[in-house]
Amino acid sequence: xxxxxxxxxxxxxxxxxxxxxxxxxxxxxxxxxxxxxxxxxxxxxxxxxxxxxxxxxxxxxxxxxxxxxxxxxxxxxxxxxxxxxxxxxxxxxxxxxxxxxxxxxxxxxxxxxxxxxxxxxxxxxxxxxxxxxxxxxxxxxxxxxxxxxxxxxxxxxxxxxxxxxxxxxxxxxxxxxxxxxxxxxxxxxxxxxxxxxxxxxxxxxxxxxxxxxxxxxxxxxxxxxxxxxxxxxxxxxxxxxxxxxxxxxxxxxxxxxxxxxxxxxxxxxxxxxxxxxxxxxxxxxxxxxxxxxxxxxxxxxxxxxxxxxxxxxxxxxxxxxxxxxxxxxxxxxxxxxxxxxxxxxxxxxxxxxxxxxxxxxxxxxxxxxxxxxxxxxxxxxxxxxxxxxxxxxxxxxxxxxxxxxxxxxxxxxxxxxxxxxxxxxxxxxxxxxxxxxxxxxxxxxxxxxxxxxxxxxxxxxxxxxxxxxxxxxxxxxxxxxxxxxxxxxxxxxxxxxxxxxxx
Amino acid sequence: xxxxxxxxxxxxxxxxxxxxxxxxxxxxxxxxxxxxxxxxxxxxxxxxxxxxxxxxxxxxxxxxxxxxxxxxxxxxxxxxxxxxxxxxxxxxxxxxxxxxxxxxxxxxxxxxxxxxxxxxxxxxxxxxxxxxxxxxxxxxxxxxxxxxxxxxxxxxxxxxxxxxxxxxxxxxxxxxxxxxxxxxxxxxxxxxxxxxxxxxxxxxxxxxxxxxxxxxxxxxxxxxxxxxxxxxxxxxxxxxxxxxxxxxxxxxxxxxxxxxxxxxxxxxxxxxxxxxxxxxxxxxxxxxxxxxxxxxxxxxxxxxxxxxxxxxxxxxxxxxxxxxxxxxxxxxxxxxx
Numbered sequence: 001x002x003x004x005x006x007x008x009x010x011x012x013x014x015x016x017x018x019x020x021x022x023x024x025x026x027x028x029x030x031x032x033x034x035x036x037x038x039x040x041x042x043x044x045x046x047x048x049x050x051x052x053x054x055x056x057x058x059x060x061x062x063x064x065x066x067x068x069x070x071x072x073x074x075x076x077x078x079x080x081x082x083x084x085x086x087x088x089x090x091x092x093x094x095x096x097x098x099x100x101x102x103x104x105x106x107x108x109x110x111x112x113x114x115x116x117x118x119x120x121x122x123x124x125x126x127x128x129x130x131x132x133x134x135x136x137x138x139x140x141x142x143x144x145x146x147x148x149x150x151x152x153x154x155x156x157x158x159x160x161x162x163x164x165x166x167x168x169x170x171x172x173x174x175x176x177x178x179x180x181x182x183x184x185x186x187x188x189x190x191x192x193x194x195x196x197x198x199x200x201x202x203x204x205x206x207x208x209x210x211x212x213x214x215x216x217x218x219x220x221x222x223x224x225x226x227x228x229x230x231x232x233x234x235x236x237x238x239x240x241x242x243x244x245x246x247x248x249x250x251x252x253x254x255x256x257x258x259x260x261x262x263x264x265x266x267x268x269x270x271x272x273x274x275x276x277x278x279x280x281x282x283x284x285x286x287x288x289x290x291x292x293x294x295x296x297x298x299x300x301x302x303x304x305x306x307x308x309x310x311x312x313x314x315x316x317x318x319x320x321x322x323x324x325x326x327x328x329x330x331x332x333x334x335x336x337x338x339x340x341x342x343x344x345x346x347x348x349x350x351x352x353x354x355x356x357x358x359x360x361x362x363x364x365x366x367x368x369x370x371x372x373x374x375x376x377x378x379x380x381x382x383x384x385x386x387x388x389x390x391x392x393x394x395x396x397x398x399x400x401x402x403x404x405x406x407x408x409x410x411x412x413x414x415x416x417x418x419x420x421x422x423x424x425x426x427x428x429x430x431x432x433x434x435x436x437x438x439x440x441x442x443x444x445x446x447x448x449x450x451x452x453x454x455x456x457x458x459x460x461x462x463x464x465x466x467x468x469x470x471x472x473x474x475x476x477x478x479x480x481x482x483x484x485x486x487x488x489x490x491x492x493x494x495x496x497x498x499x500x501x502x503x
Numbered sequence: 504x505x506x507x508x509x510x511x512x513x514x515x516x517x518x519x520x521x522x523x524x525x526x527x528x529x530x531x532x533x534x535x536x537x538x539x540x541x542x543x544x545x546x547x548x549x550x551x552x553x554x555x556x557x558x559x560x561x562x563x564x565x566x567x568x569x570x571x572x573x574x575x576x577x578x579x580x581x582x583x584x585x586x587x588x589x590x591x592x593x594x595x596x597x598x599x600x601x602x603x604x605x606x607x608x609x610x611x612x613x614x615x616x617x618x619x620x621x622x623x624x625x626x627x628x629x630x631x632x633x634x635x636x637x638x639x640x641x642x643x644x645x646x647x648x649x650x651x652x653x654x655x656x657x658x659x660x661x662x663x664x665x666x667x668x669x670x671x672x673x674x675x676x677x678x679x680x681x682x683x684x685x686x687x688x689x690x691x692x693x694x695x696x697x698x699x700x701x702x703x704x705x706x707x708x709x710x711x712x713x714x715x716x717x718x719x720x721x722x723x724x725x726x727x728x729x730x731x732x733x734x735x736x737x738x739x740x741x742x743x744x745x746x747x748x749x750x751x752x753x754x755x756x757x758x759x760x761x762x763x764x765x766x767x768x769x770x771x772x773x774x775x776x777x778x779x780x781x782x783x784x785x786x787x788x789x790x791x792x793x794x795x796x797x798x799x800x801x802x803x804x805x806x807x808x809x810x811x812x813x814x815x816x817x818x819x820x821x822x823x824x825x826x827x828x829x830x831x832x833x834x835x836x837x838x839x840x
Contacts, residue, residue, distance in 0.1 A: 056719065077721035092719040096712035096779040097705065105705050105720045128521070 006068075007032040007185050008053075008084075008154055013062030014209075015048050022048040024209035026062065028187075030154060035176055035186045037196040037217070040206035041229055041451070041486075046189050047089060049206070050158050053187075054086040055079035085152035089159040089189075091139045095132040102131055103146055113149040120145050120171050137164050144172060155179055156187045161195060162289055173199055191287045193222050193490045205229055222492070230482050255279070256313070258445035259299075259330070259414045264308035267294035270469035272308070276414065276445045281436050283460035283477075284449040285485050291469040292449050296418045299447070300332040301325030313413060326354060329413030335422045337399040340406075343392040347383065348374050350391050350402050354410045377405035381435060397428030404435065415439060415446045421455065433459040453482040467491045528773030528825055529785040535821070536788050539795050547802045552678035559683040560671055560749045562794035564589065566687055567742030568761040569768035569786035571623075571735045574695075575637075576769055578731030579711035579778030582626060583641040585739045585765050587648035590758030592619055592743025594652050597661030597753020605666040612667075616740045622648070623736015627729035645762065652755040661753035671748040683748075687787070690741055694734065695783055707731055712779030768793055771818055773825065792817075 006029055013026035023045040030036045038046050051057045053064065055073030064071050066082060073079040076086075093102045103113055117123060120141045131139060140160050147155060157176070161169045176186045176199060190196055196203060196217070203215045205228040213228045259276040268291035276282045286292045298305040301319030310317050312328045319325045322332070331354075334340050341350050351374045352365075381401045383394075391402055400420055407415060417436070421429045436446050436459050448460060456463045456477065463480040465473040465488040473488040523530065544550045568585050575582040592615045600608040622644075630640045671683035698704045706727045709717035718724055746757055770776065771792065772785030796817070797810030 054719075075721070075723070076719045077723075080721065088719065092716045094709040094712045094716045094720060094779075097709055101705055102709075102720060104702065105709055105717070105722060107702075107721065130525075 005032050006030070007066070009065040009068075010049070010053070011063050011065070013049060013052050013059045013064070015045075015052060015057060015059050021209055023052070023059075025211065026052070026206065026209070027211040028204050029214070030185050030187060031202075032153075032185055033180055033183045034201040035180050035188060035199055037200040037203035038187055038189045038206065039196065039203050039225055039229065041453075044206040044229075045209040046206055047158060048209075050086060050088075050156055050187070050189065053079070053084060053154075053156060055084075056086075080150055080152070083150075083153035084156065085147040085150050085154070086156035086158060087140065087144045087147050087160050089162070091131075091136060091143060093131040093139055093143060096130060098128050098130055099125070099134065099142055100127040103127075103149075106146060108146050108149045113146055116145040116148040116175075117142075119148075119175060137168050140164060141168060141171065144175070148175065152184070154185045154187065156189075158189045159191070159288075161190055161192065169195075191490060193225070193492060196225075197221060226483060226486050229486060257311075258313060259447070260309075260311040261295075261299075262309040262311065264295065264298060264305050264310070266298050266303070266305040266307075267291065268469045269294045269298075269305075272466070272469070272471055274464055274471055274474070276447055278443050278445050279440050280461040281440045281446040281448055281459055283456040283463035283480070284447060284466060285453065285456060285463055285480075285489055286449070286466035287489050290466045290489075292418075292466055295466070296332065296334075296416055296449065299325065299330055299414075299416055301330070326410075326412075329411075331407045331410070331412040331415055333400070333403050333407070333415065333417045333420045335419035337396065337403060340403045341391050341399060344390060347378070347391055347394070347402055351377055351406045351409050354406060373409045374405075377409040380408060381405050382431065395424075397424035400424055400432070401428065404432070408435075413445065415444060417446060417448045417450075419449055419451050421450070421452065429455075453485045456480045456485060465489055526782070529782050529788075531821075531824075532772050532785045532788045532792070536792050536795075539792055539799070543795060543799050543802070546799065552674075552681075555679055556672065556674070556681045556683075558791065558794060558798065559681045559687075561798070562791045563671060563683050563687060563745040563749060564742045565761060565764055565768060565794060566787045566790040567738050567745050568765035569772065569790045570691055570695075570783050571738035571742060572762075572765035573769045573772070573774050573781065573783050573786045574707075574734035574738060575623075575731050576774050576776060576778060577711050577781060578707045578728055579714065580627075580630065580637040580728060580731060581641065581766075581776070582623075582732065582735045582739075583638060583762055584626060584645040584648055585735065585742075586758040586760065586762035587645040587652065588619060588622055588736055588739040588758070589743040589746060589761050590652040590755055591622070591648050591655065592616075592740040593746045593757060594656035594661065594753040594755050596744055596747050597663060598656050600663040600667060600747075601661045603664060605664050608664050608667040612744055615744065616737055619740025619743070620733045620737040623739065624729050624733035626736070627732030630732070631725040631728050649755075649759065652758070656753050656755050659752055659754040659757075662751060663747055668748055668751055671745065683745075691738075691783060691787070694737065698730075698734070703727070703730060708779055710778075764793065767814065767818055771821055 008028070008030045010026055010028045013023055014021070015023040026045060026049040028038070028049065038049065040046050048057070052059045055076045055078055071082060073082065093099070094105065097105065103110065117125070122138065122141055122145065125134065125138060125142065134142070140163060144160065155176070157172065160172060164172065176188065179186050188196070188200060200217055203217055203225055204211055205213050205215065205225055207229060215224050215228065255277050257275045258278045262273050264272045268289065270291070272291070272295060274282070284292060297303050299310065301322040301324050304318070304320065310319070312330065317324070317328050319328070332340070342353070348371070352370045355370060355373065381404060383398055383401045383405060391399060394402065404420070421432055433455070436448065440446055440461070448455070450456065457480060460477050462477060463475045463485065464471050465475070465485065467489060468491065472491065475484065547554070568589060571585045572582055595618070596611055596615050599611050626641050626644055629635070630637045633640070671681070671686055673682045674680060675682060675685065698707070706717065706722045707730065709720065709722055710724055710727045714724060742761065743758065747753060750757070768789040769781070769786045772781065772787070772789035774781030774786060793814055796813055797807045800810050800813070801807050
C-alpha cells in the first residue's frame with residue numbers, strides 16, 4: 001500500500017481569526033484507499049484544517065493539492081463537487097427544516113441517499129420530521145448518509161464518534177472500512193485512541209497548529225502518537241521555579257473541605273464526586289466534551305444538576321441562579337472573557353460589579369470604599385491600565401485579570417477557573433499562576449480546569465481527570481506529568497493512578 | 504432492536520397529526536380571527552357585505568405590509584423600511600396616474616412594483632456587502648425613502664383613474680367576497696407559491712433558521728438574502744398601491760405607521776423574529792384581526808384609541824401563549840464552554 005497514489009495533500013495551511021492563530025502550518029497527505037487519523041490536543045487546529053478542506057473557511061495561506069493539482073474551495077458545495085465531503089462535529093442540518101427538505105437543499109435525490117440510509121440502518125427514521133426533533137446521534141448518521149450519497153473520494157469525519165453510542169459508532173466504522181476497500185479515503189478525527197488504533201492506517205499529529213509528524217499505525221502505536229502530541233515538552237518538562245511539583249506540600253494549616261461534590265449528574269456528567277480543600281488548587285483535566293462544561297455550569301449556578309449534592313463548607317447547597325452560587329462563595333472565571341465582562345464599561349465598574357450588593361448605603365453605592373477595594377485588586381494583579389478606561393480596549397490577558405480582580409475585591413470561598421489562560425500571553429499566564437498560588441496559601445480553594453496540561457504541575461496541588469462524565473484518575477501534582485495526564489484523559493487508565501494528594 | 508431505535512420510538516409520543524402541530528400558530532391565528540369576527544357579529548347583528556368590504560379595503564395595505572415584512576424576517580432579516588417604501592410607491596402612483604387612463608395606470612403600477620423590488624433588493628445588497636446589521640441598513644433606508652416620498656409629493660394629493668381605484672372595491676362573484684380579497688390572495692399566491700415550492704424557498708427558510716448549516720448544505724447566503732429583501736420590496740410596493748386604492752390619493756406620510764404595524768402582524772401571525780419559522784397566511788390573517796379590533800371599538804361606542812391598547816395587550820398575550828410551546832419542549836440554554 002506504500003505505492004498507492006496520494007489523493008490529497010495540503011502544504012503549510014494557516015488560518016488566523018483576528019489575533020488568534022488557529023492553524024499555523026497544516027500539512028496533511030492522504031493516500032487513496034486509506035483511513036487516515038488526524039490527531040492532536042484540544043485547540044491543536046484539527047477542526048480548522050478540516051474546515052479549510054471542506055471550503056467552510058478560506059485559509060490565509062498554503063496550498064491544497066487534489067490529485068497533484070492545486071485547488072481552492074470557495075464553499076462547501078464546491079468542495080463537495082470536487083469529491084470532498086465532511087460530517088461535522090456540530091450537526092450541520094438546518095434545524096427548522098425536515099430531513100427530506102435538508103436533502104433537497106443539498107441537491108441530493110432520494111434514490112441516491114436511500115441505500116446509505118439502509119446501510120446505516122436508519123430505515124425507521126421518519127424523513128418528514130424536523131431536524132430539530134431528531135436525536136443528535138441519529139442526525140449525525142443522517143448527515144453521514146447524505147455525505148455518502150455524493151460518493152466522495154475523501155470522506156472527512158470530524159469527531160463524529162464523540163457523541164455516538166457504541167452500536168452507532170460501529171456502523172460508522174463499517175462504512176469507513178467499506179470506503180477503504182473501494183479505494184476511497186477517509187480522514188477521521190477522534191480523541192479515542194483505541195478507535196484510531198483499530199481502524200486507521202496512518203495518523204497525522206498536530207500540535208499548536210503545526211503538523212509535527214505522521215505515524216504509521218501498523219508498525220507503531222499509541223505511544224508514538226502521545227509523544228508527538230506532547231512534543232519536546234515531554235523530553236524536558238520545563239517546570240519553572242516555584243512550581244508546585246518540586247515544592248514541599250504546604251503545611252496543613254486548615255485542611256477542611258471547602259467544596260464537596262457528591263454523585264453529581266447533569267448533561268454529560270454521569271457521576272462525579274470529589275473534594276476540594278481550603279488552601280489548595282485542584283486541577284481538572286479533560287478532553288473536549290467530557291462533562292467539564294456541565295460541572296462548571298452546576299457549580300456556578302448556571303443550571304441545576306439532575307442529581308447529586310454540592311456541599312460548600314459543610315453545608316449542602318442548591319443553586320437556582322448564579323446569584324445563589326456567588327452568595328455561597330462559589331465564583332467563576334470563564335474562558336470566554338466576553339461572558340464575564342461588560343466590555344463597554346470601565347475597569348473600575350467591572351471589578352466593582354458584584355460588590356454593589358454589599359457596598360450600598362441606603363441604595364447609593366459607597367464610591368470611596370469601592371474605589372479603595374478596586375485599587376487594591378488592580379495593584380495586586382498589576383493590571384496595566386488606568387482604572388477609568390474601557391475594558392474593551394485592554395488586551396486579552398488584562399481582561400482576564402479584570403475578571404479575577406473582580407472576585408479578589410469581592411471575596412469568595414471557592415474560585416472556579418474554566419480554562420482561564422486560554423489565548424493569553426505567557427507572562428500574564430505566569431502572573432495568574434502566582435495569584436492562584438497566593439490565593440491558595442491564604443486559605444482559599446481553587447478549582448482550575450485547563451486544556452494546557454503543563455499548567456497542572458505549574459499551578460496545582462492535585463489533579464483529577466474527567467473522562468466520559470466520570471472522574472477516572474486522581475493524581476498528586478508530582479505524578480501528574482503530561483504523559484500520564486494525556487493517557488488518563490484518553491481513557492487509558494494507568495496503573496496506580498489513584499494517589500492521594502499531599503499525603 | 505438497537506438502543507437508538509428505542510429512543511426514536513420514544514420520540515413519537517405525540518398523537519396530534521403533524522400538519523396540525525407544525526401549523527398550530529397559523530391555525531390559532533385563524534381561530535382568533537373567527538372569535539373576533541363572532542364577537543363583531545354579536546355586537547353588530549346587521550353585519551353585511553358593506554362591512555366586509557370596508558374591512559378588506561382597510562386591511563389590504565397592512566396585509567401587504569405584513570407579507571413584505573414576513574418574507575424578510577423568514578430569511579432571518581428585518582426590514583424597517585417597509586412603511587417608507589410603501590409611501591414612495593403610494594405617492595409615485597398617485598402623482599403619475601392623475602389624469603391618465605386605466606391602461607397607463609396599469610403600466611405605472613407595473614413600474615412601481617419593479618421599482619419596489621429593486622429598492623428592496625438594494626437593502627439586501629447593502630446588508631450583505633457591508634455586513635452592517637440589517638436593522639441599521641433598513642432603518643437608514645427608511646429615512647432615505649421617507650425623504651424621497653416627500654420630494655415626490657410634498658403634501659397629500661394626486662389621484663388615480665376611478666377604474667383603477669375600483670379594482671379592490673368591486674366584487675366579481677358575491678358581495679361577500681370583495682375583489683380586494685381576491686387581489687390579495689392572487690398576488691401573494693402568484694409570487695410566493697412558486698418560490699415556496701422551489702429550492703429557493705427552501706433556501707430562504709434555511710438561511711433564516713441557521714445560516715451556518717445552510718451554508719454547509721450548499722446554499723449561497725447572499726443571493727438568498729437579496730431575494731428575501733426584493734420580495735419584501737415588491738410586497739411593500741403592492742401595499743403602497745393598495746393604500747392608493749383605499750384612500751384615493753397619495754400621501755407621503757401615510758406609510759410610516761405600517762412598519763411597526765407589519766411587525767405586530769407577523770408576530771401575531773406566528774412568524775418568529777429569529778427567522779426560519781412561520782408562514783404568510785398567519786400574518787395576513789393577523790392583519791385582518793388588527794384592522795377589525797379598532798372597528799369593533801367604534802361599534803361599541805368606545806374611544807377607538809383603546810384599539811392600540813387592546814392590540815398591544817393582545818400581542819403580548821398571544822406571544823406568551825406561543826412561548827409555552829418551546830418551554831414544554833424543554834430546551835435549556837447552556838454556558839458556552
